[in-house]
Amino acid sequence: MKRVVAAVIEKDSKVLVCQRTRHQTMPLKWEFPGGKIEEGEQPRDALRRELEEELGIHAKIGDEIARLQHTYPNGVIVELRFFIVREYAGEMENRIFRDLQWSAPKDLASYDFLEADASLVKDLVAGRLL
Numbered sequence: 001m002k003r004v005v006a007a008v009i010e011k012d013s014k015v016l017v018c019q020r021t022r023h024q025t026m027p028l029k030w031e032f033p034g035g036k037i038e039e040g041e042q043p044r045d046a047l048r049r050e051l052e053e054e055l056g057i058h059a060k061i062g063d064e065i066a067r068l069q070h071t072y073p074n075g076v077i078v079e080l081r082f083f084i085v086r087e088y089a090g091e092m093e094n095r096i097f098r099d100l101q102w103s104a105p106k107d108l109a110s111y112d113f114l115e116a117d118a119s120l121v122k123d124l125v126a127g128r129l130l
Contacts, residue, residue, distance in 0.1 A: 009033070017103055018031055020055065027113055031114050033050065043064075055095045060086075064082065065078070078116050080116055108124055
C-alpha cells in the first residue's frame with residue numbers, strides 16, 4: 001500500500017488545487033499538493049517536506065480532515081491522509097505542476113481530479129469539511 005499525505009491549503013475562503021504535467025502518471029489530472037510518506041517519516045513531517053519541495057513554502061500543518069483508501073484499476077492501493085493548512089511562510093511558487101489555481105470549494109467539481117480525491121472533493125463541495 002502506498003501511503004500519501006496531501007494538504008488542503010485554505011486562504012481567503014479558497015483552496016489550492018494543482019494540475020499534474022503531461023509527463024507525470026495520470027497526466028493533467030488535478031490534485032491537492034503533497035506526496036508519499038517515506039520510510040520512518042511521520043505524516044505531518046512528510047507533508048511539510050513535500051510542500052517545501054513542490055511549492056517552496058514552510059507550512060504549519062493543521063488537523064487531519066480526512067483519511068481514505070482507494071484502489072486504482074491497475075491494483076495500486078493508496079492510503080490518503082488530508083491535512084488542513086491555513087498558515088505558511090515563504091512566497092508560494094510552482095516548482096513541479098503544470099498549473100496552480102485557487103478555487104472556491106463549491107467550484108471544485110469542475111476540475112478533473114484524481115480518482116482517489118473524489119470523495120474528499122465531494123465533501124468540500126458540499127461544505128462538510130471547511
